[in-house]
Amino acid sequence: MHAMVGDMTATKVSAETGEISADVRAWRELLARHADITCALDRALQTGHSLGMSEYEVLERLAELPDHSAKIAVVAKSVHLSQSALSRVIARLESDGLVTRDVCTQDRRAVIVCLTDEGLLRQHEARATHRDVLAERLHAPLVKGCDLTD
Amino acid sequence: MHAMVGDMTATKVSAETGEISADVRAWRELLARHADITCALDRALQTGHSLGMSEYEVLERLAELPDHSAKIAVVAKSVHLSQSALSRVIARLESDGLVTRDVCTQDRRAVIVCLTDEGLLRQHEARATHRDVLAERLHAPLVKGCDLTD
DNA sequence: AGGCATTAAATGCATTTGCATAGGATGCGT
DNA sequence: ACGCATCCTATGCAAATGCATTTAATGCCT
Numbered sequence: 001m002h003a004m005v006g007d008m009t010a011t012k013v014s015a016e017t018g019e020i021s022a023d024v025r026a027w028r029e030l031l032a033r034h035a036d037i038t039c040a041l042d043r044a045l046q047t048g049h050s051l052g053m054s055e056y057e058v059l060e061r062l063a064e065l066p067d068h069s070a071k072i073a074v075v076a077k078s079v080h081l082s083q084s085a086l087s088r089v090i091a092r093l094e095s096d097g098l099v100t101r102d103v104c105t106q107d108r109r110a111v112i113v114c115l116t117d118e119g120l121l122r123q124h125e126a127r128a129t130h131r132d133v134l135a136e137r138l139h140a141p142l143v144k145g146c147d148l149t150d
Numbered sequence: 151m152h153a154m155v156g157d158m159t160a161t162k163v164s165a166e167t168g169e170i171s172a173d174v175r176a177w178r179e180l181l182a183r184h185a186d187i188t189c190a191l192d193r194a195l196q197t198g199h200s201l202g203m204s205e206y207e208v209l210e211r212l213a214e215l216p217d218h219s220a221k222i223a224v225v226a227k228s229v230h231l232s233q234s235a236l237s238r239v240i241a242r243l244e245s246d247g248l249v250t251r252d253v254c255t256q257d258r259r260a261v262i263v264c265l266t267d268e269g270l271l272r273q274h275e276a277r278a279t280h281r282d283v284l285a286e287r288l289h290a291p292l293v294k295g296c297d298l299t300d
Numbered sequence: 301a302g303g304c305a306t307t308a309a310a311t312g313c314a315t316t317t318g319c320a321t322a323g324g325a326t327g328c329g330t
Numbered sequence: 331a332c333g334c335a336t337c338c339t340a341t342g343c344a345a346a347t348g349c350a351t352t353t354a355a356t357g358c359c360t
Contacts, residue, residue, distance in 0.1 A: 020214070023284040027187065034184045035230035037177070054346085064170070073308065080185035082348050087310055089346090109308040109355045134173040204316085223338065232318050237340055239316095259325045259338040 032142050041133050049126040054081060054089045056130065059098060059123040062115045069114035071104060098122055182292050191283050199276040204231060204239045206280065209248060209273040212265045219264035221254060248272055 038053065045051045051059070061078050062068050076086050090113055093099040098119030104110040115123070188203065195201045201209070211228050212218050226236050240263055243249040248269030254260040265273070 021281065023281065023288055026288060027284050030180070030184060030187075031230060034180060037180075052346085071308085080181060083309075084311080084349080085347050091310085104308095107308080107356070111309065131171065131173065134177050138173055138176060202316085221338085233339075234319080234341080235317050241340085254338095257326070257338080261339065 029142065033138075036142065037133065037137050040137055041130065044129050044133050045126055048129050049122060051122065051126055052089075054079070054085070055093055055098075056123070056126055058086070058089055058093060058113075059115065059119055059126070060130075062099070062113065063120060063123045067114075068120060069112055071110045071112055073110060075113060093119070179292065183288075186292065187283065187287050190287055191280065194279050194283050195276055198279050199272060201272065201276055202239075204229070204235070205243055205248075206273070206276055208236075208239055208243060208263075209265065209269055209276070210280075212249065212263065213270060213273045217264075218270060219262055221260045221262055223260060225263060243269065 041056075042053045045053060045056050049056075057079055058075060061075055062070065072086065072090060075090075076083060079086060081089065090099060090101065093113075094101050098116060100114045100116060102112050102114070104112050191206075192203045195203060195206050199206075207229055208225060211225055212220065222236065222240060225240075226233060229236060231239065240249060240251065243263075244251050248266055250264045250266060252262050252264065254262050
């Protein structure tokens, strides 16, 4: 059904002693790294470029495409947002003049999002900030303790 | 000021070709892993134990302590929530009868959170779910594409 | 053509979160 | 003892998110 990870001995021991398993430690590190970078990235993008992380990511994905446009459903596949959240992110980007939304002529249910010139410019400006924050924090040692016994 | 990571040649090339840098790839993987596990964990804890992830984490930290209690400010150090969000998580846990909140007698500004018997029980029940989800997804290959060119 | 399941996107609503602020307690300097 | 900066928690408020539902368009089957 699904793979067995670790062995019963280790599980039993950690349950008995209250020790923290390797998985939990790894998970907490992932959480800590994610929180650190997300926070820094959000602040940097917001203060420097008036963009939230979700908005930047959509711009980024579009900028990577040859024609800077795609159906919303396609963008959804590469962004970790619910369909409704993505719909609203794109609505915000549109009202900021960074993307356009046009009904797809082939499939009139779909909407094609396309980066405007201003959107492409903003993405390029923000890209440097984005790169710098990642370079600075992606591999840096974590500061915050993962558990109270540290 | 801050360390230079990578070299200008690589940066220039990726900027020109639109290639995705190693940092960005790593970051997207981190985001994808985080989203996948967070989503699964939240669903599993919610449907199985009526607990959100934030709530579970607070219970977990308290359960690891010998006396199952700590000042809120101490818990805050191991959880990635704003002070206000943590305050509300603890308020929810209290109204669910899983923790108690008592003003610290030594420092009457502080509040001591303490796991109730029911809280400890719930944490123990949920711990198995938590462990299983991590074991299943922490090292599993990622399904969702990280960029639109995949 | 008509009916029906399916798909795409938008919207109402409740929840969670963070920021800014307020309220209360502590401790230190004078 | 008084004043004042600091610390700890709670709360008002706005923004972002997910779920459920709605609206609209498509494709298929008969």
